[in-house]
Amino acid sequence: MRLEPLVHVTDAPTSEEDGAIGSGLARFNEEQSGIRDSRPLAVIVRDPDTKRPVGGLTGRTSLGLLFVDLFFLPAELRGGGLGSRLLQLAEEEARHRGCVAAVLYTINFQAPGFYERHGYRVLGSIPCLPPGTSRIFLTKNLT
DSSP: OOOOOOOOOOSSOOHHHHHHHHHHHHHHHHHHHSOOOOEEEEEEEEOTTTOOEEEEEEEEEETTEEEEEEEEOOGGGSSSSHHHHHHHHHHHHHHHTTOOEEEEEEETTSSHHHHHHTTOEEEEEEEETTTTEEEEEEEEEOO
16 A cells, blocks of 8 residues: 655755755656756856855756846946846856757846847746736747
């Protein structure tokens, strides 16, 4: 007789729980593709005085794709080309890792125009809250 697995919903998964899901999916993907290349990627911006992180870009590369997960710069660092530099550095590292494309999503009040100016094209959008807001999914060829 087999017992039913225990299932719960949480907003604070433990590192063990995250690890079980991540490593299980990595094993499955490797079995299917023959490739195990998923790696984190981050471009960090630090305060020059305190050396503390103040922003940057985080994501990962896997199976030939760069996934940009989070990208933030404080207001005082926007508009001078730093964001463009960070995106370029992430894309260069992704190419070095063998990536052929990048994917990300942004919110319509965030930076869709920024990404489009850097060669990203819209794949689609999904309405979300508050009303009038949408998540915009974008991609860019890196070859």
